[in-house]
Each structure stands twice: as C-alpha cells, then as structure tokens.
Amino acid sequence: MDLMTGAASGGSPGAVALVAVVLAAGYALACAIYPFTAHGRCNGTGKLRSPSGKAWRTCRGCKGSGRKLRVGRRLFDATTRHGRNL
Numbered sequence: 001m002d003l004m005t006g007a008a009s010g011g012s013p014g015a016v017a018l019v020a021v022v023l024a025a026g027y028a029l030a031c032a033i034y035p036f037t038a039h040g041r042c043n044g045t046g047k048l049r050s051p052s053g054k055a056w057r058t059c060r061g062c063k064g065s066g067r068k069l070r071v072g073r074r075l076f077d078a079t080t081r082h083g084r085n086l
C-alpha cells in the first residue's frame with residue numbers, strides 16, 4: 001500500500017511513461033541481441049531426466065536444444081518477418 005501510493009504521488013505521469021518506454025526499449029534491445037532463454041521444462045539442458053536420474057530423454061518442448069525463443073523476440077519476428085515458421 002505504502003509503496004504504491006508513494007510511487008504514484010512521487011513522480012509525474014510523464015516520468016513514469018518515460019521509464020516505461022526506456023524499459024520497453026531496453027527489453028526489445030535485449031531480445032534482439034539475446035533472442036533465446038533457457039527452456040523452463042529442462043532448465044536449458046535439452047534433456048529430461050528420469051526419476052532415477054540416470055536415464056534421460058530429449059525434451060520435446062525445445063526439441064533437445066534447451067533454448068526457448070523469448071516472447072519479445074517472437075513479437076519482433078512476427079512484426080518484421082511475416083509468414084515465417086518458428
């Protein structure tokens with residue numbers, strides 16, 4: 001409660017909007033440079049361990065690559081390259 005009211009009364013709406021734009025631009029830039037993130041299901045390893053811990057199989061979610069295209073990058077690709085299958 002205190003945090004929210006403090007933030008609302010402290011800065012002008014323009015400053016808040018500016019911060020939002022800067023954050024969005026930074027995120028977009030980060031997604032352009034680093035388009036991938038670790039796949040959550042396999043922790044970026046591309047493998048799913050059996051309960052015993054010895055056997056493993058290829059993670060289906062990322063097809064064994066262990067990587068996941070970031071949401072921001074997906075939006076970027078969707079807006080720049082239409083009809084591309086990813």
Ligand SMILES: [Zn+2]
Nearest residue numbers: 039042059062
């Ligand atoms: Zn995976």
